[in-house]
Amino acid sequence: MELLLTYDVDTTTPEGRRRLRRVAKLCEGHGIRVQKSVFEIITDDQTLLQLTYDIEDLINTETDSVRIYRLPPSGTETVQTLGAAAPHPHRSDLIL
Amino acid sequence: MELLLTYDVDTTTPEGRRRLRRVAKLCEGHGIRVQKSVFEIITDDQTLLQLTYDIEDLINTETDSVRIYRLPPSGTETVQTLGAAAPHPHRSDLIL
Numbered sequence: 001m002e003l004l005l006t007y008d009v010d011t012t013t014p015e016g017r018r019r020l021r022r023v024a025k026l027c028e029g030h031g032i033r034v035q036k037s038v039f040e041i042i043t044d045d046q047t048l049l050q051l052t053y054d055i056e057d058l059i060n061t062e063t064d065s066v067r068i069y070r071l072p073p074s075g076t077e078t079v080q081t082l083g084a085a086a087p088h089p090h091r092s093d094l095i096l
Numbered sequence: 097m098e099l100l101l102t103y104d105v106d107t108t109t110p111e112g113r114r115r116l117r118r119v120a121k122l123c124e125g126h127g128i129r130v131q132k133s134v135f136e137i138i139t140d141d142q143t144l145l146q147l148t149y150d151i152e153d154l155i156n157t158e159t160d161s162v163r164i165y166r167l168p169p170s171g172t173e174t175v176q177t178l179g180a181a182a183p184h185p186h187r188s189d190l191i192l
Contacts (some may be wrong), residue, residue: 006102008131032107035104035161037133055178065131065181069100074167080152085161 002071005043009047012062022058040076042090098167099137118154128184136172138186181183
């Protein structure tokens with residue numbers, strides 16, 4: 001399944017900035033960072049469940065916010081981009 | 097249709113911070129701000145087209161990035177939230 005994960009981590013404290021780096025690093029292990037706090041993730045239910053547990057271990061649930069949206073099939077490929085944004089190919093199985 | 101609009105605006109300059117405020121204000125006229133740079137928007141093709149023109153007039157296309165994802169039906173309602181995040185009801189037509 002294709003997902004979009006977005007987060008806001010409170011970076012007004014050194015501890016918050018550390019959480020931000022950890023959340024980003026965790027998400028980079030699961031998908032592609034397409035903007036500072038936006039990740040495109042192609043995964044399965046079980047891996048997603050583990051990711052959500054790992055995220056909850058890292059964030060401050062009072063101040064930090066994570067949203068995980070399910071995208072339609074090819075949702076990451078049909079993204080409309082403006083400005084410096086560019087679509088990020090996930091599938092590298094197409095060998096020409 | 098339901099959309100998720102995310103942006104990264106370069107705020108290293110005063111001009112960039114002004115652009116950020118303008119983009120946020122513009123998007124607030126079209127949907128719900130669910131995180132600092134994430135908006136849930138329920139709209140139609142024509143209004144979306146105008147929104148993209150308006151955004152392109154505001155952003156610096158070299159440094160700023162906007163991504164618009166189409167969500168599946170009820171995509172804004174089925175969002176999974178962690179931490180301080182909460183689903184934002186869009187439809188207020190249900191009168192009990």
